[in-house]
Amino acid sequence: MEHREIFRIILNVYETCEIRNFPIDCIDVIKKLNIPLFKYSELSDKKQRECYRVSDDAFKLKGKIYYNDAFPYICRQRFTLIHEVGHILLGHIGDTKENDEETNYFASHFLAPRILIHKYGYRDAEQLHEAFGLSYAASNRALLSYKEWFRNISYSANRKPTEPEIQLEHIFFSEQEENSVQIIEKHKKPIRSRRRARIREELTDRSTFMELLNLQYGNFDFGLAESQYLYGNDL
Structure with a gap:
C-alpha cells in the first residue's frame, strides 16, 4: 500500500475518533472503531494462559484484539495496540514480514505524525x-x-x-x-x-x-x- 493511502487512513481515524490530544488513548480509539477488545484479566484462567503463550503484551486474532491490562510497559503496549489496529484497517491477511513492516509504519506515523x-x-x-x-x-x-x-x-x-x-x-x-x-x-x-x-x-x-x-x-x-x-x- 502506498504511503499516501496509509496517511489517508490515519487521517480518517483521527477524524472518526475525534483525536485531539497526545499521547493517544489507544483503548478509546479501538472502542470508537468498534473493534472487539478483550482484557486478559476478564478471561478464564485457561484462556489467559493461552493468551500469554501468544504474547505477554497484546495480539490480534480473527479481527479481535486481546491485551494484557497488567503489562508494565505502557509505551510499548500503546505501539503494539495500534500495530494490531493497523493490521485490521489495512486489510491484512496472514502474518508476513511485509504486513508487519507496513503496520509498524502505520503505528509509528499514527502515534507520532x-x-x-x-x-x-x-x-x-x-x-x-x-x-x-x-x-x-x-x-x-x-x-x-x-x-x-x-x-x-x-x-x-x-x-x-x-x-x-x-x-x-x-x-x-x-x-x-x-x-x-x-x-x-x-x-x-x-x-x-x-x-x-x-x-x-x-x-x-x-x-x-x-x-x-x-x-x-x-x-x-x-x-x-x-x-x-x-x-x-x-x-
Whole structure:
C-alpha cells in the first residue's frame, strides 16, 4: 500500500475518533472503531494462559484484539495496540514480514505524525517520548524517520507534505494559532517515580535499538548514532 493511502487512513481515524490530544488513548480509539477488545484479566484462567503463550503484551486474532491490562510497559503496549489496529484497517491477511513492516509504519506515523513533530519543533527522543508516549526505541526510530521525511519534502518538487498530512495538521492548527488545539506542555518535568520508571524502560530498549542501528548503518555511523541517542539528537 502506498504511503499516501496509509496517511489517508490515519487521517480518517483521527477524524472518526475525534483525536485531539497526545499521547493517544489507544483503548478509546479501538472502542470508537468498534473493534472487539478483550482484557486478559476478564478471561478464564485457561484462556489467559493461552493468551500469554501468544504474547505477554497484546495480539490480534480473527479481527479481535486481546491485551494484557497488567503489562508494565505502557509505551510499548500503546505501539503494539495500534500495530494490531493497523493490521485490521489495512486489510491484512496472514502474518508476513511485509504486513508487519507496513503496520509498524502505520503505528509509528499514527502515534507520532511527522507533520506534528515538525510543527511543534520536537528535535530529540526525549521530547517525542514525553509528547507522544512512545518508548525510547520507538522515539528514536520516529526521529530518524522524521529527518528522512523532512529531507524528502525539502527535495520534492512542491516541497509540501501529502494532502492527508496537511489536513491532519489543520485538525490541530487553525489559521489563528490562538484557537488551535493544544497537545501537551512541551517540557513538563516528570515526577521522580516517573523518571525512575522511564530510565528502566530506556535501559531495556537501548540494547535492541543499538543493535538495529549497527546493522543498518555500520560501525562508524553507529558510533555517531549512539552518541546522539545518549546525549541528544540534533537535526
